[in-house]
Amino acid sequence: MIDALGTARVALVVAFTLLGLFFTFVSMTGVLRLPDVYSRAHTASQADTLGAGFGLAAVALTIGWEAAGVKSVLLLFFIFVTNPTAAHAIARAAFEEGTVPWTEGDERR
Amino acid sequence: MADTDAAGDADDEGAGSGTAGGDAADRSGDDADRGAPAAPTGGLVVPVEPTPTLRATIAYAVEAAVDDGFSTIHLVEIASWRNGDPDADSRAAKAERVLERAEAWANSDLDDLDGDRPPVTVATELIGADEYLFGPDDYVRVLAAYAKEHDAGAVLLDPEYTPVGNTTLLQPLEFALSNTSLTVETAPVTRPTRRERLRSEATGGRFVAMFGFSLAFYLLLGDPFYWFDWVTGIATAAIVSITLSRVSIDTEPAIPRTPMRVVRGVIYVPVLLFEIVKANVEIARVILDPRLPIEPTLNRMRVIVGSGLPLMTLANSITLTPGTLTVRARDSDLYVHSLIPSARDGLFDGSLERWTRFVYYGRASARLPTPRERDDCAILQGPDATEELPIAAADGGAEPSESGETPPEPDEGSDAATPEVTDG
Known part of the structure; x- marks a missing residue:
């Protein structure tokens, strides 16, 4: 299958995959390093959106203009709607529990 | 039926507004005592639209009129069309029916009061049909002219009042009204349960x-x-x-409007994608920086978009853009957590708000001052804090309460003990 693709396309697929991996890595690092639930919700959802986004873009590019490729684009839109909704749900739950967002000088938690 | 003098009288009224800055500064304070009675003056003007909360608003207006000694309740419907429009007659007839119903409600409420019927009269009027009204300022001008003519000193707004139908006007309307000499109050009524609204709307x-x-x-x-x-x-x-x-689908699809929204939404997608990538790179740099230079704060921003889909679009766009996370939407106030100051500044510049308005209301409506210029934003934490943090435990996540606001509990100390915190 790869042989059929042009070199430029392969390069793009590789670039997208690497970018997706990079942003997923950033997301993971953020979850481990950031101090509280709010800031983690930022990175867990956001860098992930782009991580999954680039991954799906690579998939769509590999498959080409076929049914499966179109579906991966749809998946991307799906992620773009559900991801912030989930992040909002987490943040709102924390807010209603009375969790005060971390500020400079607080302890990590 | 149209009040042809309204436009003429209105100009001096509108021009005499002044002191916008002072009003804006007072506004957050006003929220707390919104439930307080308005100063008693001759008449109480209630703009009327067939909203789900109209009945409750009328009931409240009657109560307020009796308690505060208003002599007349003016139920006015502001025409969103202009005499001579093709469908002007049918729309005027429809408006008259709404007014008649509202008048009947008000009168029956007055009759149902204990004891004798208080000396309150109910007047109805259809105003503003002699010109096109474009925005909140126009509506306020017409309202102010009517109030002046009829010696009315107070306005009671229905919380769901949206005269244009496709633009939310309550918040801008409140703001514009605060620049006049009129006393403004929003009726503290809750909207009916969703189920009730759903049943009535199958088309x-x-x-x-x-x-x-x-x-x-x-x-x-x-x-x-x-x-x-x-x-x-x-x-x-x-x-x-x-x-x-x-x-x-919570608003009726309309032929030029709905397809236009879809087209403008398609224009918005690449813009949003670009914003996401740009902000993602910035956040990635912060997260990978060994010093982890974050300055997270919670912020409040009052946005001018309609409730429902437009607000959801804006809140989700804010969350999708890295560095900002919508924590809570309370009416038109969004509580947004920001990770770094530049993300917060971008938020207060309001580009996403303008884009959302562009998608839903078109290009002309997208031009509005940034939240910073409107003084509609506040930082709730950290050294730059301009407002106290409304700690959420106080309101228990209830729906907006009867009085519209819950008293904020002071919590300035950043090292305040929060026993609930268990994560991490």
Whole structure:
């Protein structure tokens, strides 16, 4: 299958995959390093959106203009709607529990 | 029926507003005592629209008129059309019916009061049909002229009042009214339960829109060139639209408006994608920096977009853009957590708000001052804090309370003990 693709396309697929991996890595690092639930919700959802986004873009590019490729684009839109909704749900739950967002000088938690 | 003098009187009224800055500064304080009675003056003006909360607003208006000694309740409907429009007559007739119903409600409420009927009269009027009214300023001008003419000193707003139908006007209307000499109050009524609203709104337009959308989606997933997928698709789309068209679509699709929104939404997608990538790179740099230079704060921003889909679009766009996370939406106030100051500044510049307005209301409505210029934003934490943090435990996550606001509990100390914190 790869042989059929042009070199430029392969390069793009590789670039997208690497970018997706990079942003997923950033997301993971953020979850481990950031101090509280709010800031983690930022990175867990956001860098992930782009991580999954680039991954799906690579998939769509590999498959080409076929049914499966179109579906991966749809998946991307799906992620773009559900991801912030989930992040909002987490943040709102924390807010209603009375969790005060971390500020400079607080302890990590 | 139209009050032809309104436009003439209005100009001096509108020009005499002044002191916008002072009013804006007072506004956050006003929220707390919104439930307080308005100063008693001759008449109470209630702009009327067929909203779900109209009945409750009328009831409250009657109560307020009796308690505060208003002599007249003016129920006014502001025309969103202009005499001579093709459908002006039918719309005026419709407005008259709404006014008649509102008047009947007000009178029956007055009659039902204990003891004698208080000396309160009810007047109705259809105003503003002699010109096109474009924005909150126009509405306020017409309202102020009417109030002046009829010696009314107070305005009571229905919380769901949206005269144009496709633009939310309550918040800008409140703001513009605060620049006049009128006393303004929003009726502290809660909207009826969602179930009640859902039942009343089944229309063909919604059904067709939902059917078309479901069928298109089904065929996209299936094979549009295979007859069997058409059969199952039509059956599925029919079931979906019968059960869900009243739930999923909350405003009636209209021919020029809905397709235009879709087109403008398509324009918005690449803009949003670009913003996401740009902000993602910035956040990635912060997270990978060994010093982890974050300055997270919680912020409040009052946004001017309609409730429902536009607000959801804006809140989700804010969350999608890295560095900002919508924590809570309370009426038109968004509580947004920001990770770094530049993300917060970007938020207060309001580009996403303008884009959302562009998508839903078109280009002309997108031009508005940034939240910073409107003084509609506040930082709730850290050294730059301008407002106290409304700690959420105090309100228990209830729906907006009767009085509209819950008292904020002071919590300035950043090292304040929060026993609930268990994560991490």
